[in-house]
Amino acid sequence: MIQRLQRKGPFALAAFIGLTAVLQQFLTVYHFEDKSTAVLVTGAVCLSLALLPKGWLRLSAVLLLFAFGVYRYFPLGQSVGLDWLAAIWRQLRPLINLVQSEGFGRTPSLLAFSLIMAALVLLSVLMIEYEHFLFSYLTMLAYLLILVVFNHLEPLLQIFLVAACGLFSYGLKQNRRRGLSHEGSYILVAVLLLFLMAGIAQYLPDTFLRDPLAKQTVAVRNYFNDVGLYNYIESIGVGSNTRTGFSEDDEALGGAMVDDDTLLFTAQQLRPHYWRVDSKDNYTGKGWQRQQSEESSVLLENRFTVQASDAPLLKYPQQQRINLEFMTRNTYLPLPYGNTTIGLVSGFLGFEYAQLNQRVDLILEEAEKQQVYLDTQEPDYSVDSLRGVLLELPPTESDYLQLPEELPKRIQSLAEQVTREQRTLYEKVTAVETYLSTSKDFRYSKVDAVAPLPDQDYVDQFLFETRVGYCDNFSSAMVVMLRTLGIPARWAKGFSQGEARPSFEEQKVYEIKNLNAHSWPEVYFAGYGWVPFEPTPSFINPDRPGTALAEEGTQTTQMTTDSSLTPQSSQTSETAESTSATTTESQQQPATSVGEKADSKENSNSSWGYKTVLLIAGGLAAVALIFLVWHRRLKFVLFVISKCSKQPFSTGYLYLLKEWEKLLSRQPSENLKEYGRRLTETYPQQTTKFIALTEDYEAHLYNKQQPLENSGSLLQTAAQELRQAQKATAEKQRSIRKNR
Incomplete structure (x- = not known):
């Protein structure tokens, strides 16, 4: 159970944040005063999918929570049980017929709430159980954009949150698939960026981002209006334009x-x-x-x-x-x-x-x-x-x-x-x-x-x-x-x-x-x-x-x-x-x-003020990006090599070898093993992975053996050791200069 929570927990948290953002907007459109119950039910659904080990337990918990959510908002004067289920069906059947004849714009709150809760449950299953993020988060974004056009809402914060949660989930999945380490650091950075984006969306004026984006997309949206897309959406009842x-x-x-x-x-x-x-x-x-x-x-x-x-x-x-x-x-x-x-x-x-x-x-x-x-x-x-x-x-x-x-x-x-x-x-x-x-x-x-x-x-x-x-x-x-x-x-x-x-x-x-x-x-x-x-x-x-x-x-x-x-x-x-x-x-x-x-x-x-803020923010972001790339240049280069090189292992190893040679010169007569021994003597704590890579490289070069399955992870770890050796060398040189 704990292992499943560790594996599915981050996805469940991201799904909960995204689904809550969408749910809050739905409840606003339909004028539901009690928003906390729906949020708690959504959280319980996500937690159940991430925590419960058995499939039948997860299915049972999700169905019960769905029924509980609908009951809390529409008890229909019944206690929980078969009588309530029968009353719900008697209410829903004519409402479904009404929607079929008059479109979704006539969707009463009972049917609308049941449909949105069912959709959120299905999306949570896709995101947490099956880790299908693209369809799920695009669906949520599409719903929010429909609310923007047809209900005069401006859910900028919610759009930011859903997009950020989607990127976080996809990135974490790819991180695990490649077997990269430091998952905790990735999650921490992603959470910090999530809060940063939420703060930007909350406190920046709506016009700061809305107007430039609207100007760039006006031709597209006018085209959709010309061909009747908005007209069609409204004809089936979505929105109240x-x-x-x-x-x-x-x-x-x-x-x-x-x-x-x-x-x-x-x-x-x-x-x-x-x-x-x-x-x-x-x-x-x-x-x-x-x-x-x-x-x-x-x-x-x-x-x-x-x-x-x-x-x-x-x-x-x-x-x-x-x-x-x-x-x-x-x-x-x-x-x-x-x-x-x-x-x-x-x-x-x-x-x-x-x-x-x-x-x-x-x-x-x-x-x-x-x-x-x-x-x-x-x-x-x-x-x-x-x-x-x-x-x-x-x-x-x-x-x-x-x-x-x-x-x-x-x-x-x-x-x-x-x-x-x-x-x-x-x-x-x-x-x-x-x-x-x-x-x-x-x-x-x-x-x-x-x-x-x-x-x-x-x-x-x-x-x-x-x-x-x-x-x-x-x-x-x-x-x-x-x-x-x-x-x-x-x-x-x-x-x-x-x-x-x-x-x-x-x-x-x-x-x-x-x-x-x-x-x-x-x-x-x-x-x-x-x-x-x-x-x-x-x-x-x-x-x-x-x-x-x-x-x-x-x-x-x-x-x-x-x-x-x-x-x-x-x-x-x-x-x-x-x-x-x-x-x-x-x-x-x-x-x-x-x-x-x-x-x-x-x-x-006002316009120059926005331009100034934008230029300053862009400059700071560029400086931060350059610093980050330079600070982690070894891993960055190895990442590019892994994506672009036809022989990523050999190219990556030779790149690390050249970087080591900048710290400790290699003699023309030295082979790789001899040079490795000298490296170990000089940097005993920072060469463990590089020596293992050297053996793997020689076996691959001379005996035509395939590199180890975890060679990509070894290259990244060796890069981290090299970075530590570079820091140690720099500190030693600074100390020598200071003593002089």
Whole structure:
């Protein structure tokens, strides 16, 4: 029993640490308050597998502990026995049927707990009894990574612990297989490294490791999102992520999203544009609401015209007819910017219109198809005209400068720093826009976005903590930053332009899906109304001032906007980002320089601090590695020889012989035995293994005998003796110099 514990104990301890790390996260996700019992059961399972000598004893103990664990959490009003087992089965049978019909996302806690405990028991058997580490630890890491993506957890410490335990177990197994000595030293060093890694994971900021790793893997994770991996995982019920799409509730923004490619509507048109649905004006610190409710006007008519509000100076140089066909029975009507006359074709009885935020809803009727047409006059937001507009508040009761009283002051400080060198209203707006869309410190990602904590402001967390997000983060940040400067702005939402079906026709059919749901800021310019801007990286709004699509013609319009789809569309984010450079020079040049200056001063301290820590840590690690290799160079060289040489024994022995000759010169006439005798006389306590190796080497060289089975171990021990002789010689030389 003691021998088995010595052999299996280290594996059992590593398995217990790794399994506990995973179990704690599971219990957190399912809101189990009692976590200690499950940990104790896991520890008892690992101890039983490491301690009990007989297989049937180990199997019996594991089954009893598994049943005890389930009973402790789900007694079902029964005492331990057959009645409880029957009650458990009666509970589990309908739950299994529920999961089969609705997916694992509907897994109730009883079934989930039973499954996770069974999985942990099986993994402990694999790791301790059969010493299969690769599959077991990769499975645990995969589960933790799924929790990262789909449950908004950040188990950095747990991932470190599982990875460290896996490496420790594998290394110890290889150490024993090669018959290497000093197992206790290996275990001690491994335990110290384990505590070091745990301390690093516990006390370093999450962003220190998370952000660089996320940046390096964003292409891979976006690819998985594109091909539908996250969508598939969520479709079978793993996780609770938000899915892309238009939502009426924006009070709590944030958190990761996965793409939903459900087709909402198609638009047959000449030129693409954003599809505006709604806007909101009240920022709560967590999301957006409306400051005041407005009753919509009901119009039971077939035609209705929506005019651009408060825009007497706006010009409309182009117009087009757009035919919309809806694939889902949503009531909201997405509209382009400008003056639009809406005509009902089929599937609708009339309109509901909210003038304050210019939202149009359709009144549905039962019909096979839902179709409308739009006769749109497209606006021209001339940059030259907007440059001369002075700051004015819109003539409305809504407060478009509203901000929460507890809004962190550093948001306003950042906005002032970004716009410090700008004078006009338009220059200030574009400076904030470009700072968000081009700064290297911000990164677009749906799968990496993090929801704010209860005590965090949504915009503040994005600007200064995570700096990772999608359109809601960037658009909200721009609106809030502008409001701190006294510039009226509001939060608009709808859809980006969608993706055009391949066609040689002048009019193309665009498909707009849930994954095209989008948000952006609108800024009030007196005489021109509410003007759209686009701070989200890799997106181009065709209606944004300075895009000049109307002047460039239909072909240029098509090329520019088709390549500016969201990074989850058919084109990659890299393509979209490079295409974003096609915006006009007047848009980018002035604001980019400002954004870079503000970024360098606002964020240089924190980013340089991380770089400094990283450089110092890397330098110390390099020095420590060099010292360790030099201090143990004999064993290191022998290890390399054993892996790379075709004759490791002969090469290793000759290497040790040359090192001995540096301590005691060998005469040209001396053979190996004579030289060995002189070595023994000079270093009687440090040559035992080398002399044995010499005899083995001569037998191998002259009599063609195979080296001893433990020759590898003898080489390592002889290297240790040589190291002791080198130390003794060095001390003797130092003593002689000191006496002189």
